[in-house]
Amino acid sequence: MSKVTQRSITYVNNSTEPSITEREIDLDTCYNDDEIVIKIHAAAINPVDSLTHSTCSGYICSKELKTYGRDFAGVIIRRGSKVNQKWQLNENVNGQFKHLWGAKGTFTNYFICNPDQVKSINVFKPVKNELTEKYNDFIVNSSWPxxxxxxxxxxxxxxxxxxxxxxxxxxxxxxxxxxxxxxxxxxxxxxxxxxxxxxxxxxxxxxxxxxxxxxxxxxxxxxxxxxxxxxxxxxxxxxxxxxxxxxxxxxxxxxxxxxxxxxxxxxxxxxxxxxxxxxxxxxxxxxxxxxxxxxxxxxxxxxxxxxxxTMLDNKFDYMELGAKMIQDGTYLPEIDSVYKFDDFEMAFKRIDTHMAKGKVVLDMSDI
Ligand SMILES: NC(=O)c1ccc[n+]([C@@H]2O[C@H](COP(=O)([O-])OP(=O)(O)OC[C@H]3O[C@@H](n4cnc5c(N)ncnc54)[C@H](OP(=O)(O)O)[C@@H]3O)[C@@H](O)[C@H]2O)c1
Incomplete structure (x- = not known):
């Protein structure tokens, strides 16, 4: 048994404010055979995160909790027996998880997903560049998918x-x-x-x-x-x-x-x-x-x-090209600011100004 507290930024609909909600999960039993559990270390905020919350009308959406977030970077800490060999324990992974008003989102410390369904997910290796001198690899790699x-x-x-x-x-x-x-x-x-x-x-x-x-x-x-x-x-x-x-x-x-x-x-x-x-x-x-x-x-x-x-689709192609360009230094994402998970409200406000100069990222390494 390895019980942990899952902390997530959630809402019910657009008349409820986003808040951090907690629940106990058992890391050994919380996933299916075809799923992995990712300990999220960083998650970038996108305008679409606010947009999905704002458009979540109580008349058309369920009363269940919905979790914010699409971009993520973290470490695989559990894997089901039927998961592709590509996804191994302790590997660093990043990606973007497309969902609309989903119970699962990436603004959570433990993200459980089927990587074949996410598609836009990849392993990443640490890299040395001007950005990683300033920010850790999780912050950098959550910021671009x-x-x-x-x-x-x-x-x-x-x-x-x-x-x-x-x-x-x-x-x-x-x-x-x-x-x-x-x-x-x-x-x-x-x-x-x-x-x-x-x-x-x-x-x-x-x-x-x-x-x-x-x-x-x-x-x-x-x-x-x-x-x-x-x-x-x-x-x-x-x-x-x-x-x-x-x-x-x-x-x-x-x-x-x-x-x-x-x-x-x-x-x-x-x-x-x-x-x-x-x-x-x-x-x-x-x-x-x-x-x-x-x-x-x-x-x-x-x-x-x-x-x-258009709306962005789930594909592996852009994850592969982005990782290659980061490795060879031909693309470096820009980071506007990094906020602690508990300070998410300030981070959300920054995005909503339309004036961020690069990505706004939630640092979740210590939760
Ligand atoms: N459909 C999809 O799948 C999809 C996917 C991703 C993003 N989006 C949408 O695409 C847009 C950009 O997303 P993002 O994350 O890249 O945005 P972002 O980085 O947050 O964009 C901020 C920048 O927008 C510029 N800006 C603000 N008002 C402007 C104006 N009137 N004319 C020209 N530039 C202006 C500002 O630069 P200046 O200093 O130059 O004004 C600011 O630095 C958002 O509306 C987002 O919802 C859609």
């Missing part, structure tokens, strides 16, 4: 053919998703031109990450759309983008889409992961007043350009 996977999916899922003549525009160049996307674009796919839109204060920082051109969205003299049209005319000889990737929530390019995106028969794409406007993740009435435009646009058969509003 979801955002790296999302940046990866924007570039791979539509089977676009990339080369040095390709051009992409990323709306929201400072988001963690965009900062992963630009590294993959430059280091792996050799995409010739990556343009980003961000706050003027972030231009130098984002340029160092690989963006070729950056346009400030807060330049009062030159608004974003005319600035991008000018770039196409003056710098690209009129050549438009193969991909517009919106990682923040915007609709400003739709009126001029034929002037910024190549024709649809070239497999050019407009992909958004955030819809038509920056969302208030804390708005509890979000579900009721959800903007349907992105969904209607996605379904519209008369649409004149390729458009998708």
């Amino acid at each position: 979801l955002v790296f996977g999302t940046g990866y999916s924007a570039l791979y899922d539509k089977k676009q053919k990339w080369n040095k003549d390709s051009k992409i525009l990323i709306i929201g160049a400072s988001t963690s998703v965009a900062l992963a996307c630009v590294r993959i674009a430059k280091e792996i796919l050799n995409i010739g031109t990556v343009v980003g839109i961000c706050n003027s204060k972030q231009i130098e920082h984002n340029k160092a990450k690989g963006f070729d051109y950056l346009v400030a969205y807060n330049n009062k003299e030159k608004p974003t759309v005319p600035a991008i049209l000018e770039l196409i005319k003056e710098q690209f000889n009129g050549e438009k983008f193969d991909l517009i990737f919106d990682s923040v929530g915007s609709s400003e390019f739709f009126p001029v889409i034929q002037d910024v995106l190549k024709p649809s028969n070239t497999n050019s794409q407009y992909i958004t992961i955030a819809g038509d406007k920056v969302m208030d993740f804390k708005d509890k009435t979000l579900l009721g007043k959800m903007d349907m435009s992105p969904f209607l646009r996605k379904l519209n058969p008369l649409r004149k350009f390729n458009y998708d509003f």
Whole structure:
């Protein structure tokens, strides 16, 4: 018998505040034959965590406790007899666990899961770099699976053919998703031109990450759309983008889409992961007043350009590539701040500002 206290950040629905709940579990009996138990050491927070809580209406969701969290890094401390040999005791693992209003989430000290179902899970080895000089390997490796996977999916899922003549525009160049996307674009796919839109204060920082051109969205003299049209005319000889990737929530390019995106028969794409406007993740009435435009646009058969509003899927591919890029130093996630598990409310607030510069991570090593 090895009884422990499982501590998790949970809620019932959007009228209950998140809180730490505890229950006793027996580590020797709490898992099935096809499951592993991971002692979580760190878990990164994503906007989707707040979003799933805010949209969890008491009218449509169960009365059971739901656990927050998708990203994680920890150590396998138990394994079932039918678990694949790949998952061995004492191995360090990280990943992202996709769920909606699930009883299981990763903001818990003991995470029990079937790794074949999680799919986006991998073992990781310690690495020495400027980030691990400052943060431990669990904090670093919990910070990237979801955002790296999302940046990866924007570039791979539509089977676009990339080369040095390709051009992409990323709306929201400072988001963690965009900062992963630009590294993959430059280091792996050799995409010739990556343009980003961000706050003027972030231009130098984002340029160092690989963006070729950056346009400030807060330049009062030159608004974003005319600035991008000018770039196409003056710098690209009129050549438009193969991909517009919106990682923040915007609709400003739709009126001029034929002037910024190549024709649809070239497999050019407009992909958004955030819809038509920056969302208030804390708005509890979000579900009721959800903007349907992105969904209607996605379904519209008369649409004149390729458009998708996507959700990250569970895949091993991006876990493998992310681990390789971290090992060889071609991608380093950015970490905004690290909070103790018990200080989760402050960490959640930081995410909800939309102003975090990198990932906000919960340190769970001492619980
Ligand atoms: N569909 C999916 O599967 C999926 C997956 C992951 C994320 N998402 C969504 O994608 C978005 C980004 O996620 P994330 O975790 O990467 O975000 P994040 O790192 O928390 O993004 C914060 C950054 O957003 C930028 N920003 C805020 N307002 C902006 C604006 N009006 N225009 C341009 N940039 C702005 C800020 O940079 P500046 O200083 O430059 O303003 C800030 O540094 C979120 O809405 C999230 O919900 C969706």
